Amino acid sequence: MIDLVLTGGTVVSEGAEDVADVAIDGGRIVAVGAPGTMPAAREVVDVTGHHLLPGAIDVHVHFREPGYTHKEDWATGTAAAAMGGVTTVFEMPNTDPPTRSVAELRAKQRAADKAIVDFGLYGLLAEDNIGELEALAAAGANAFKCFMGNTFGNLPSPSTGAMLEGFEIAAKTGLRVSLHAETASIMAWRQARLEAAGHNDPLSHIAARPEIVAIEAVSRAAVLAEWTGARVHILHISSAGELRPLAEAKARGVDITGETCPCYLHFTTADYDRLGSVIRVNPPVREAKDAAAIWDALQSGVVDMIATDHAPHTPEEKINPVIWKADCGFPGVETQMPLMLTEVAKGRMSLSHYVRIAAANPARAFGLWPQKGRIAPGADADIAVVDMTRRETIAAARLHSRGKITPYEGQETIGAPVHTLVRGVFVQKDRTLVAGREGHGRQVTDIQRMPDAAPRHEDQSLAAILGTAAAA
Ligand code: DOR
Ligand code: ZN
DSSP, X not given: OEEEEEESOEEEOSSOEEEOXXXXXXTEEEEEESTTOSOOEEEEEEOTTOEEEEOEEEEEEOOOTTTOTTTOOHHHHHHHHHHTTEEEEEEOSOSSSOSOSHHHHHHHHXXXXXXXXXXXXXXXXXXXXXXXXXXXXXXXXXXXXXXXXXXXXXXOOOOHHHHHHHHHHHHHHTOOEEEEOXXXXXXXXXXXXXXXXXXXXXXXXXXXXXXXXXXXXXXXXXXXXXXXXXXXXXXXXXXXXXXXXHXXXXXXXXXXEEEXXXXXHHOOXXXXXXXXXXXXXXXXXXXXXXXXXXXXXXXXXXXXXXXXXXXXXXXXXXXXXXXXXXXXXXXOTTTHHHHHHHHHHTTSSOHHHHHIIIIIHHHHHTTOTTTSSSOSTTSBOOEEEEEEEEEEEOOGGGOSXXXXXXXXXXXXXEEEEEEEEETTEEEEETTEEOTTOTTOOOBXXXXXXXXXXXXXXXXXXXXXXXXXXXXX
């Protein structure tokens, strides 16, 4: 007797859609095959007419605990994920305190004890914790996050010198470095000039952070990655311009991946009037030509994946007539899948391509493949059961996040996850959170590190020259 069979659904992979049953035992998928050929199970759930996708892997969420639990905590954040068909999240280190030492990583792990879905944890890569990076990796950080530009939490961005050493160390750990790729000094300069001149309107946010901040940061990060052998990931791609240094680095063989978020596909400068400071996000939503170029790059593979930068704040923190005083970002982990399935329904991308950008590619980039990101024997039974015809209307008041404000308010969606399973356990069933699942989520531990992180030139790393442990 095995645990569970999902029967009658259509299993979606990167290459195909097949009507197949899925057999699950001990949290893993044990068989995928023709209806009626599965082993006997204690529970059989009929999912006829629905599609089975590997649960989404969102490598960019802010769950705010410790420090800002009035915005979100691990229970509310992972409840939102479960409702959104997201079965694994990677959580960012700009909490209070930030996740920059082993003790702080341990505190984050304790906060995450109540997680409903699986998770990875970012350790900070900053100027003042270069000496902690190896210990963070050894203690179980799943990746590093480097803020090249300031955003919520105002963590100082490292100098290029500190970044280079950070990349040298990260390369040796085999962990990916995710980059908030906006150049701090350009933005600080421009914002000060704008503020001094009395510019306070929503579009001034873009004036302070024009496309060049992303182009400069992505270009610099790419050459540092190439030099050190560090694998890197460009977070929240917002501009047409940064796609070029990204594509060029890929063509040179740099291990670099990129994500975008739904807001950069759906909103443009035309929405700033209507949405005001609600749309304020770092990096900013830009022009229609940027959204169009990012769409193309998501189809062609230059942009590898969709993430959300789930960044909840309260309505009071978001709404401000002075744009500089409004907190940046909004919740996204619960709405990503319905929004992107709507694009599938409109014929803008295939369901298989959605599986690639929402699950398979993030799993590969962050070392979770082949255990996660696919529906196949041996993989974790992380599954979003999707009704491609279900129509819903996004309403912040109904979101499970504590951040009850979204630029998508009133937006209609077509297609939604009607059940979510994490390692074979229903955490969401029939569009309702299953009670008592807090603590089911686990940190992903057996992630695969980059096998060969050698720099492409004679080793000139500080560790090699100074003879410190990292050189070994
Ligand atoms: O708008 C943003 N908000 N962008 C980020 O990169 C961070 C985030 C936050 O933590 O609020
Ligand atoms: Zn973020």
